[in-house]
Amino acid sequence: MAPANRSTETFYITTPIYYVNDRPHIGHSYTTIAADCLARYHRLRGEQVLFTTGTDEPGQKVARSAAARDMAPQEFADEVVEAFKLMWERLHIDYDRFIRTTDPNHVKVVQHLFRRLVDSGEIYVGQYQGWYCVPCETYLPASELQDGACPQCGRQVEEVAEPAYFFRTSQYADRLLRYIEEHPEFIMPSSRRNEVRTFIEGGMRDACVTRARTEWDIPVPTDDSQSIYVWLDALTNYLTVVGYPDDQYFQTWWPPQVQLIGKDILTRFHGTLWPAVLMALDLPLPETIFAHGWWITDEGDKMSKSKGNVLDPYEIARQLVNISDATTAVAVDSLRYFLLREVPFGLDGSFSWPALLTRFNADLANDLGNLLNRTLPLMERYLDSRVPQPGPGAGELADQIDITRTAVEEAMAQIDFRAALEAIWQLIAAGNKLLDERAPWNLYKDAKLVELEAVLYDVLDCIRVIAIMIGPFMPAIADEIREQLGLEAAGTSQTWAACQAQQLPPGIHIRRGKPIFPRVDVKRSLSRLPARAKPADNDQPSAQPPAGTTVTIDQFNQLELKVGVIVEAHRVPAADKLLRLLVDIGEDQPRQIVAGLADQFNPRELLNQRVILVANLEPTTIRGIESQGMILAVGDEEPIAVVTTNRECPPGSTVR
Numbered sequence: 001m002a003p004a005n006r007s008t009e010t011f012y013i014t015t016p017i018y019y020v021n022d023r024p025h026i027g028h029s030y031t032t033i034a035a036d037c038l039a040r041y042h043r044l045r046g047e048q049v050l051f052t053t054g055t056d057e058p059g060q061k062v063a064r065s066a067a068a069r070d071m072a073p074q075e076f077a078d079e080v081v082e083a084f085k086l087m088w089e090r091l092h093i094d095y096d097r098f099i100r101t102t103d104p105n106h107v108k109v110v111q112h113l114f115r116r117l118v119d120s121g122e123i124y125v126g127q128y129q130g131w132y133c134v135p136c137e138t139y140l141p142a143s144e145l146q147d148g149a150c151p152q153c154g155r156q157v158e159e160v161a162e163p164a165y166f167f168r169t170s171q172y173a174d175r176l177l178r179y180i181e182e183h184p185e186f187i188m189p190s191s192r193r194n195e196v197r198t199f200i201e202g203g204m205r206d207a208c209v210t211r212a213r214t215e216w217d218i219p220v221p222t223d224d225s226q227s228i229y230v231w232l233d234a235l236t237n238y239l240t241v242v243g244y245p246d247d248q249y250f251q252t253w254w255p256p257q258v259q260l261i262g263k264d265i266l267t268r269f270h271g272t273l274w275p276a277v278l279m280a281l282d283l284p285l286p287e288t289i290f291a292h293g294w295w296i297t298d299e300g301d302k303m304s305k306s307k308g309n310v311l312d313p314y315e316i317a318r319q320l321v322n323i324s325d326a327t328t329a330v331a332v333d334s335l336r337y338f339l340l341r342e343v344p345f346g347l348d349g350s351f352s353w354p355a356l357l358t359r360f361n362a363d364l365a366n367d368l369g370n371l372l373n374r375t376l377p378l379m380e381r382y383l384d385s386r387v388p389q390p391g392p393g394a395g396e397l398a399d400q401i402d403i404t405r406t407a408v409e410e411a412m413a414q415i416d417f418r419a420a421l422e423a424i425w426q427l428i429a430a431g432n433k434l435l436d437e438r439a440p441w442n443l444y445k446d447a448k449l450v451e452l453e454a455v456l457y458d459v460l461d462c463i464r465v466i467a468i469m470i471g472p473f474m475p476a477i478a479d480e481i482r483e484q485l486g487l488e489a490a491g492t493s494q495t496w497a498a499c500q501a502q503q504l505p506p507g508i509h510i511r512r513g514k515p516i517f518p519r520v521d522v523k524r525s526l527s528r529l530p531a532r533a534k535p536a537d538n539d540q541p542s543a544q545p546p547a548g549t550t551v552t553i554d555q556f557n558q559l560e561l562k563v564g565v566i567v568e569a570h571r572v573p574a575a576d577k578l579l580r581l582l583v584d585i586g587e588d589q590p591r592q593i594v595a596g597l598a599d600q601f602n603p604r605e606l607l608n609q610r611v612i613l614v615a616n617l618e619p620t621t622i623r624g625i626e627s628q629g630m631i632l633a634v635g636d637e638e639p640i641a642v643v644t645t646n647r648e649c650p651p652g653s654t655v656r
């Protein structure tokens, strides 16, 4: 891994480019937040940073998802790309470049690279005979199937027998093994390095790098019958985005310092095919490829778009806003904090609401929030909100600040976010301890003004350093703290070099705002989360599962789904989106339902529609009207259709 004091001043970091078969979820967000955090950290250090992300668009997987939506692939991809960009904006991701593999320039680069490898004899024509997993876009020999299915995702594979082009990956096996041996920082963490080594030692086959031609994939420039394999196309993005082959820009940035990926795409792709292609092109390899763990469901399954068992991070943040009084920006940053603090970066983790809320209360509201909320009122009370001079006795936290800075640098050099945050939290603890021990309220009472000023200066200065250090993890919260300290208004610099004691300018005016982290009542909050997204509570195994994860058949059976007929539909006065429906489900009275359908549906068009009603949903009151269930509708944000039955079934019929 690049040491903390690397001499080069550029830092090129990449995320995988994500398939556009569906919307972004917590897994993609994890990699992208981690990359954003590293990018922000290196910017703070004064390095020139290039942080790239993007989307992987050709391939059967995407084409099939588009067909299922009855859309042209390009139109479908355009829509999903917007969802990714919106998610990154919402999660405070500050990338420098967003690459789409349908960009015309990228297509040219891929074709150039392919031609070059054909010309140099690295790619040759052959015949592929084997299997293909569309969800993983992976070629698989029969020997690697598990019970006839894909060893990665467990799904059906398709038999393929067709002429194809092959890249001579096998030729690079020894060189790669040697490289990995000599460069332990190349593949991290070490457990993953061993996996790659074992994979290569198991015998590396030449990689099939084309498929029978489809309209949606990039054509092989010299052969109309073939398209370029989506993985060769996708890996090339890291070259295109820095101007390969002949741009001056390319010379500035190549190779990447860090490539972050999930462990799913290491062994076959980033750990073997990718470096072998780079070797064939005579290009230096990335300094570090770091393969992190997965966010998994409670059942131990990987969350993935294809399996449809995913969590939406922004939805989690919105729910956090609902149950606390935190702002959306604070909720998003709190989730960023949780993701990077809770699970060591290389390992798998599973999301749980109790864990998130505990971190929110203990680390954010208690430790960090309290430090701020105790100090600023003392400043108001005793020092008229003006930062004092660091007179005699100040500088008590200087050593701890130096220790923390070094610890964070070491942790970030190892891409160990958790260790970095743990170190910062020790500094927060030191600030709180100083307040406890020196008790400024007593110093004031005893008229020890010089000492009082020294303590408050030290604690404020420590908060200033903390705001810099947490910036990469929680950028909006760091800004808010700087705002409250008056640092923004004073125009003080926000650099890593300023993480030293006694750099807080005396005389600036602090501006205490509302507490940033209102404490959450965990028990009450858990019961207030909407039923659809109610989290798993470890103490109550039969409670609702977290939103988006898989459910057991027993859990599903807890839902009472009934066929209903809408017998009345009215707009709710002064509520643009709401309709009040009366739905006959064969009971002695129709159910009253308040539904957010008014934007998309005229009440009259819903009359007599046969719908599916969740009949045992806890009643709730919306705009003063009791809603006794929920009708099923289609659509991510806005309902675009209501679910109905394809034959006439009597009201009250059970849906299973």
Ligand code: ME8
Binding pocket: 015, 016, 017, 018, 019, 020, 026, 027, 028, 030, 031, 056, 234, 235, 236, 237, 260, 261, 262, 263, 264, 265, 293, 294, 295, 296, 302, 303, 304
């Ligand atoms: O594989 N936990 O795209 P993809 C943690 N297009 N990270 C996860 C995750 C989970 N449950 N699910 C996804 C592709 N990720 C290719 C990449 S790159 C040249 C081409 C993250 O949309 C993780 O980074 O399937 C994983 O490697 C990536 O999303 C896969 O995204």
